[in-house]
Amino acid sequence: MQGKTHIVGGAAAAILAAQLMDMPDAPIVGVTGALGAIIPDICHGGSKIGRRLPLLSKITNLLFGHRTFTHSLLFLLIVCCIGFYNVSPERLHLFKGFVIGIGSHLLLDAATKNGIAFFYPLKRKIRLPFTISTGSVIEYLIFSALTIIIVCYGWKYFGL
């Protein structure tokens, strides 16, 4: 998936979760979701975060490869453990949005033909029963639907 699809996917997932779980600051939770959604692609030098942090991206790619560790359940659990022990209770909802953003990234990449090594260090790639090609019309439709969710939420939240 393209970076922009991950960003709107993370934001939409976090906003929906914030509403379902009655979290405060839902728009900011959406922003943390968008941030979380770009983190897993640190293993790819051409990604949005990889271009911003080239050294960390290169090291991560050399150590693990693409769509392995940073796209795994293990990575998600490590991030959760670090965050839940270090984030203050008043900010925990923002961290939850961040984790949901990471989860949305994994789900969207699992919907691609290459899949993800979700159970890393096991190397077997996991993909959803239906897959789409990156940059395809279907991805643009998904991007558009996710964007509409965010816009509708903003309309409702800010009373526009």
Ligand SMILES: [Zn+2]
């Ligand atoms: Zn990815």
